[in-house]
Amino acid sequence: MSVELSKPQQQRVIEETSRYIDIANQRYQTNYPVIAVHFDLTGHTIGMYKHVKRQRIIRYNAAIFAKYFEENMHDTVPHEVAHYIVDMQYGRRKVRPHGLEWQAVMADFGADDSRTANYDLSDIPKRQYSTVPYACGCQQHDLGIRRHNKVIKQNINYYCRQCGDELMAV
Structure with missing residues (x-):
């Protein structure tokens, strides 16, 4: 629609x-x-x-x-x-x-100070985000472009929450 x-x-x-x-x-x-x-x-x-x-x-x-x-x-x-x-x-x-x-x-x-609305947005397209594939010892992860850029430019490391291994670009 x-x-x-x-x-x-x-x-x-x-x-x-x-x-x-x-x-x-x-x-x-x-x-x-x-x-x-x-x-x-x-x-x-x-x-x-x-x-x-x-x-x-x-x-x-x-x-x-x-x-x-x-x-x-x-x-x-x-x-x-x-x-x-x-x-x-x-x-x-x-x-x-x-x-x-x-x-x-x-x-x-004289307005309602609610911060969120409760509308059916199922037919409204969501914004598409770019991701970069990374992997650890147990699974593949998709890092958002901001985190990927931090890995590249700022030498930041991210770790898997399940196995604890460092995420590496695929």
Whole structure:
């Protein structure tokens, strides 16, 4: 089942994101700018707030939004905007991602502060990860590309949990 998020639906998500930022600006007497919204997430992640260097964006998964549009408008949009507001208020201090500050913003939004959704995502494609085959004395293991690169570049060793042998590239 392939469901597309229509342009009018995308516009509604962008407007709802802006509306929650306006609510926060009124509530906290601030003037946080409207944030860029992208619909480029894949896999089973529904939404993500991202702050890299001086750029802040909210990314949404268009496939999951299309399948559960109203639920995500109600839950995911305030969830991600709350991350943005907490980042704007507290910066990169030691603030936990779903800590008390984030929960307070969610409460001010009148939104549920659950951190996970319980949707049927069986027809949503999962992200494919690259693996590299390794072996020990008892079985073959597939190391993710990050761990493989650590073996190569940082001379890190990994060991089998069952036999204790060092994993070696096949």
